[in-house]
Structures are given as C-alpha cells and as structure tokens.
Amino acid sequence: MVLKTFGWSFAVTALGLVAAVLYGGWAGFGIVAILSILEISLSFDNAVVNAGILKKMNAFWQKIFLTIGILIAVFGMRLVFPVLIVAVSAQLGPIEAVELALNDKDKYQELVTDAHPSIAAFGGMFLLMIFLDFVFQDREIKWLARLERPLAKLGKVDMLSVCIALILLLISATTFAKSAHQHGGGHADKAETVLLSGVAGLITYLVVGGLSGYFEKKLEDEEEREHEEEEKARRSGKKVTAVAVGGKAAFFMFLYLEVLDASFSFDGVIGAFAITNDIVLMALGLGIGAMYVRSLTVYLVREGTLDDYVYLEHGAHYAIGALAVILLVSIQYEIPEAITGLVGVALIGWSFWSSIRRNRAIAARQKVLEKKA
Template sequence: MGFSDGVIIVLGLALFEIISSIDNAVVNADVLLTMSERARKWFLFYGIIIAVFVVRGLLPLLIVWASSPGVGFMGALTATFSNDASVRDIIERQKPILLAGGGLYLVYLFFYWLFVEPKEYAFFFESHIHRKLSFWFYAVASALLLAVVWITIRINPFIAFGAVVGSTAFFITNGFKHNAEQAEKEIAHSKMTDISKILYLELLDTTFSIDGVLGAFAFTISVPLILLGNGLGAFVVRYVTIHGAKTVRKYRFLKNGAMYSIGSLGAIMLAEAMAVHIPVWTPTFITFIVVGLFFWLSARELKAEKIIA
C-alpha cells in the first residue's frame, strides 16, 4: 500500500466516522448543556482520549483477533504494530470471515433504518417503504442471510459462519442500542451528577462506535490506519458536539447520508468476502459522493425553508 492509498483511506475513514456519529453528537450536546463548564471540558479532553485510543484503537484490534484466534491476542497486536509478515498473512487469509460478518451487520443496519426507523424522507420511496412495507424487514433480512450463506459456504464454510455471526450480532446489539438512545435522551432531564453523566456518555459512545468500527473494515484491516482515520473523525465530532450542534440540526438529511454510506460499505464488504476485487479507493469515493449528495439535498431544503419564511 502506497502513501497516496493510505491518505485516501484515512480521509474516507474520517468522513465516515463524522457522518455516522453526527446524530449521536447532537444528542450528546443536549446532555452537555445540563453540565458544568468544568465537566464539559473534562468530557472534551479526557473523553477524546478514551474515545480515540481506547474505543477506536482497542475495539478494531479485538475484532481482528476474534476473526483470527489462531494467532493469539499478542500475535494480533504484533501484526498491528510491526512488520511480522507471517502473522499478517494469517490475518489476511482470515479477512473474508471478518468482511462477511461485518458486511452483513452493516447491510442489516441500513435495511432496519430504511424499513423500520422514523426518519426524514429525502426520497419518495423512503416514505413508501417505511409507512407501507416496514413489516418486510425481517423477511428481507432472512432471505439475505440465506443467500449469503448459500454463496459463501461453497467458498469457505467459515465465511458463511462469519455471516451468521454478523447477523446474530446485529439482532443482539440492536435492542441494546435503541434502549441506549432512549436513555441518552432522558439523562439530559435527570438528576444524575456530572460525573455520572460523563461516564454514561462514554459508555454510550462505545456502544454506538461499533457501527463505525465495523464500517472501517470496508476501507482497510490495518488497525493503525483505522485508529488514525476514526480518531481524526472523533476529534471533529467532539468539536461539533460543543460548538456546532445547532448548525448540524438544520441539515435534515445527514442521517440519510450516513445510512446509505453504511449500506454501501456493507455491500462492498460482502462482495470482497466473496472474492470480488474492489479497488482501494472505492469505499472513500462512494462515501464522499453519498455524503456530498445528502449534504446538497439538506442545503437545498434549508434554502427553500428560508425563502418561504
């Protein structure tokens, strides 16, 4: 991998981390308004250390280790921060298992948003699917899992198993995340201490970062690059949480852009798991195009509202 490829990957990772975390950042901003100035500064400084180095550094490493248990935790750590070619080769061979699980998880996440979750409608079909066809989500999810397993089990049974793990992980974590979202909105009006709120926000950040970390593997399996790209994005998100939440709220379709990006990256990961070659620049290119489209749609809608007002 050349320097230019690395830069492209880091930029894509940073943008994906920003767009996939904006929604949570806006909710965090509401909570921070109920806290003291000292607590807000603590959340910004120490919280970013936890968010970047602990969550977005350790979590990808654990996922790589889980997909290649034969190398051991220390082997995965060695492969991450050294040039041990033998260990890297083992992890590279296990990559399709990771891609199948992560890819199916992200595709499920996209379809759940499209069929079930309340949303701003950027296109007509989003309204139609959500209002008329929401009950089809579980049928689509089941059929997709069946198709992925049918294709990948012929390539490698462990890839098919990875897809089943990704499906299981989605349904386990999805309920937890929805409860966490509701709880996060409620703590702004609770009588919790500032320290309790900070700890709770960090716990929720860890929960919601799973989507971003899994999506990062569509760009690369290099943990240092993931740490750099997602870390850069996390810095921007923390800044938005403090200074730009009101502005972000005005752009109605940014969440749509995040979800279409997630769906696209999930599809890329599934394709790579099935031995389809995807150029290294493709995930970054798609992310910038999708996010740019929905930013433009949001800006156009905002301009129209100002004209009417």
C-alpha cells in the first residue's frame, strides 16, 4: 500500500536529487533536500484538509487530483508562481521575468520579497475563511468542546465569518501594512495593496467555495435516492457501494482543492528564499515536497485515517487558522519558517494524540459493557 501510494513520490525524489547534483553539485543536492523537508513540514496540515475533501470524490477525480493536480501544484505554484510574482510586481513580461530569475537572482529575490505583503494578504484571507467557516459550523464531534460549542452558536449569525475576516483585514491594513517588511530590512506603506489583495483572497474563497458547495448540495437529492437504493440492496443481500461525488460538483471541489493548495504553498515559496534564490533548485525542492503532500493526502483517504482519528481534521483547521494569522503578521514582521512549521505539526500532533485517547476510552467502555452483558 505504501509503495503503491508513494511510488511516484519516491521516483520524483530520486530524479529531483539527481537533477540537483547535475545542476548545482552536492551543494545543490543539500539545498533541494532541505527545501523538500521544509515543504512537507509546512504542508502536512494541507494534506489532512485535502483528504477530508478528496474522500467525497469518486475514483476518477481522485486520479485527476494526482495527475493534473500535481502538475498544477509543482509547475504552477512552485515554478510559474514565483516568476509571475516578479512579472506583476515589476511590470515585466513573462520572458523578461524568467530571464531575471535565471540571470539576476539577487534582483529576483528582492522583487519577490517586496511582493510578500500582497501574497500574505491574499493567502491569509483565503485560509482565514476556511478556518472560520470550520469553527463556526456545529459539528457532532467536537475536539476542544469548551471553545467549539460557543463558536458553533455564534456561527448561526449569517455572514459572521466574512465580517470577522474583513475586520481583521482592515486591522492588518491599518497596522502591519503601514510598515510592511521589504527587501534589505526596510519598510514601506503597503496598506492599499494589502487591502486589495485581501479582498481578492476573500472573493476567491467565496466564489470557488460557493460554487463547490452549490453543486455539492444539488447532488443531495440524488444521493438520498441512491442511499434508498443501497438500503434496498442491503435487504436483498446485494453488494453496497459508497456514494462518491462526481460531475460538476467534483470539478468545483477539485478547483477548490487547487486554490487551497495554492494558498498553503505561499509560505513555502516565500520561505524558500531564506534558503536559496535559485529558481531551479527551488522548483526541484518544493516540487518533491508537493509530491509527498499529494501522496499523503491519498494515503489518508485510502486508509480511512480521518475516520479512525476523528480529531485530525480539527487539528489541521486550527493549524490553518494559525497559518492565516502568521501570514498577516508577516506583512510587517519576519516570521522564521521553523515557527510556522512547528505550530502546524504541534496542533496536528495534539489532535492525533487526542484521537488515540478517545479511541482507547471508547474501547475501554465497550469492554466494560461486554463484561456486564
């Protein structure tokens, strides 16, 4: 199972490391290895959240996620996106931006660093909306019950998550963005840029998430009918298959996953410049890491890990909330990548341990009941 799921990741790792040695020698090998580990540590929460969405999709769209999706993730976000940042911020053509990335790496890094406030605002708002919509939803299973119960009650207020997100954006634009961190340790007023980028991130979430939810809801009637057919099949002794989302609903869920992955990759791409400003080594390292995140997502779905460890999804969403706050704060202050990665790993690790304790408690109660019976 492990080889089947992670086989492509192992193959890409081998090819990527060989390419790194050929391109940059053993120093390039070390840089690519470090970047791969950085990407995996920063994106583990991404894999958990993706798995929660991917398990609703049918086998065809799961394959699309692993094939076309990985091309978008590796070549789009890890290679094209950094170049696109330079092209837009410096008002250069795509070819000029590529030449700059290859031939004037210091200037390239400077332009990307100066564009960080807008990137952080866009990604921070998108991730913040994911977190807020999660904690404001009333769920049967609660991890931090004392916190989640009152939040679920507040969630009954229409558009509360949007209001809170906009308030935090205004605070960020009038505080952090007034002295945004720039290349060389300088600061500049980026309030207008942060405000526009944050609104763009919010609109992106509402459009993509709204379309995905709309088409998913449209299938509810059809799913109910299929469930009725399944019940009839059980009674007659026929094999029952699980209902998986396909068609337009799956397409928009796939689109949502890609935008989600893009938002998660912002910190990895920006953080990579603390290690290297070589676009080739950066693409190799982050691309290898992205492959493992994709494989881990599929592994979690196929193994049913989220069903066995029910608090993992909670921990991942709290990690998303923490990452959103870190991105907004990083508009003004430099946040070490180690802190970003450790916060996510700590929250997911805590939720995993809580899930184990819950499973043990349930098993112990069942043993007591069996003894009494």
